[in-house]
Amino acid sequence: MIPLATARAVVRPWGTPLPAATVPLAEAAGCVLAAPAPAAVAVPPFANSAMDGYAVRSADVAGAPVTLCVVGLVLAGSAAGAPVLPGQAVRIMTGAPVPEGADAVCMVERTSGGTETGQGTVVVEQAVSRGENVRPAGADVRRGDEVLGAGVEVGPTQLAALLSAGCAAVLVHPRPRVGILSTGDELVDAGGALGPAQIYDSNRPMLLALVAEAGGTAVDLGRSPDDVDALAARIGGALGTVDALVLSGGVSVGDVDVVRIVLDRLGGAEARWMQIAIRPAKPFSCALLQGPSGRVPVFGLPGNPVSSAVSFELMVRPVLRSMAARRTTERPRWTARAAAPMPRRPDGRLHLVRVVLAAPAPAGGSPGRGEPEAAGGSVAGLGVGPSGWLARPCPGQGSHQIRSMGLADGLALVPDGDGLSEGDPVEVLVTNRALGG
Numbered sequence: 001m002i003p004l005a006t007a008r009a010v011v012r013p014w015g016t017p018l019p020a021a022t023v024p025l026a027e028a029a030g031c032v033l034a035a036p037a038p039a040a041v042a043v044p045p046f047a048n049s050a051m052d053g054y055a056v057r058s059a060d061v062a063g064a065p066v067t068l069c070v071v072g073l074v075l076a077g078s079a080a081g082a083p084v085l086p087g088q089a090v091r092i093m094t095g096a097p098v099p100e101g102a103d104a105v106c107m108v109e110r111t112s113g114g115t116e117t118g119q120g121t122v123v124v125e126q127a128v129s130r131g132e133n134v135r136p137a138g139a140d141v142r143r144g145d146e147v148l149g150a151g152v153e154v155g156p157t158q159l160a161a162l163l164s165a166g167c168a169a170v171l172v173h174p175r176p177r178v179g180i181l182s183t184g185d186e187l188v189d190a191g192g193a194l195g196p197a198q199i200y201d202s203n204r205p206m207l208l209a210l211v212a213e214a215g216g217t218a219v220d221l222g223r224s225p226d227d228v229d230a231l232a233a234r235i236g237g238a239l240g241t242v243d244a245l246v247l248s249g250g251v252s253v254g255d256v257d258v259v260r261i262v263l264d265r266l267g268g269a270e271a272r273w274m275q276i277a278i279r280p281a282k283p284f285s286c287a288l289l290q291g292p293s294g295r296v297p298v299f300g301l302p303g304n305p306v307s308s309a310v311s312f313e314l315m316v317r318p319v320l321r322s323m324a325a326r327r328t329t330e331r332p333r334w335t336a337r338a339a340a341p342m343p344r345r346p347d348g349r350l351h352l353v354r355v356v357l358a359a360p361a362p363a364g365g366s367p368g369r370g371e372p373e374a375a376g377g378s379v380a381g382l383g384v385g386p387s388g389w390l391a392r393p394c395p396g397q398g399s400h401q402i403r404s405m406g407l408a409d410g411l412a413l414v415p416d417g418d419g420l421s422e423g424d425p426v427e428v429l430v431t432n433r434a435l436g437g
Helices: 004-014 156-164 203-213 228-238 258-270 305-323 402-407
Strands: 021-024 053-056 066-074 088-092 104-107 121-124 146-148 169-173 177-183 217-224 244-248 272-275 283-291 294-301 333-338 350-359 390-393 410-414 425-430
Touching: 004 272, 004 283, 004 294, 004 305, 053 066, 053 121, 088 121, 146 156, 177 203, 177 228, 203 217, 203 244, 203 305, 217 228, 228 244, 228 258, 244 305, 258 272, 258 283, 258 294, 283 305, 294 305, 305 402, 333 350, 333 410, 350 402, 350 425, 390 410
Parallel strands: 066 088, 177 217, 177 244, 244 294, 333 390
Antiparallel strands: 021 169, 053 088, 053 104, 066 121, 272 283, 283 294, 333 425, 350 390, 350 410, 410 425
16 A cells, blocks of 8 residues: 555646636636736726716815706716706716716715706705715726736636626636546446346446536546446547546456556556555556547546545545646645544554534534534635534445435544544544535
């Protein structure tokens, strides 16, 4: 067996950010900017009103209350109309352009006697200063200014900032396209009838979802039988369509564990088969295979569902996030306390125990799940977690017992030895996104 750190060092260099490409803004969500994005237009592009009210000349209302002649109405999306002359006012709505001559807006709540028609007179009851309730052109961003810098992930609010600045396209590191292929004659797709000795293929849908959660574009490549030639053909056909490939099952030392055989055949000296000193997820295969556009990382994960998920978390996810040029590649790690004993025997391996995390109990109460703010918050990716949290092992820790993974908030890292007693500190890899994982 080799240490986990040694195994991770083998695949870490494969996480080179994908070459930058210019994409329409509509396709940029979830990508990382490869260069600063300059504003094509000022934001806002014109001086506009921050309030519903009346556009006025501040000098005219310095001695408020004063009565002004209303000479027009300006709505959002309409032209500003004629200039505002001394003694005049224009009814204006939020977001509408401020007419020439006006240098302030008096909110409607501080006026009386006006109408919605843009005619008649209005009493301005309180003075307003020059620029009050007016959003100047370029107050947020001037044309040519940097809206967002290189390295920023384009999420919903970043997308809005780029759209408002007129950015039609941006230079990004694309999200990696990751193919998922299950192997095994015993597998049946969800919803199908199970025959003798058959099971549902849970790994492929799980891995597709894990890829998407990691920021990649998941590509469903279906299932392959336990046949060396068939699997080699499937892998070869996929290399021109994906940036990385994840295989599930067939990586151990059995006679029909075909993934290891195929990767040895296709990858030659670049193929690696590892026995990692962890439990679960000890067997792992990987290779760099030559595709039409370059070398493609291929990862072979164990077939047991928990082992497959743990192997993805530790070995594959950081590489995919590096390929996408993400700032953080690792899940956050918290230091919690064992809510119950976590016994084990010395075996030279790091044990990853599925645990539920509970927030510290409030005064006079009992611990509750969730709400990290109750414990002072956390800094994701920096190894800093809330204090006082409790980690309780989930029932069913076998590598085939995927239900426990579904219940878990994270993986407790229990070092080699005799295990932990209740109250002992334990490092937890947080996988629950609701807790910052």
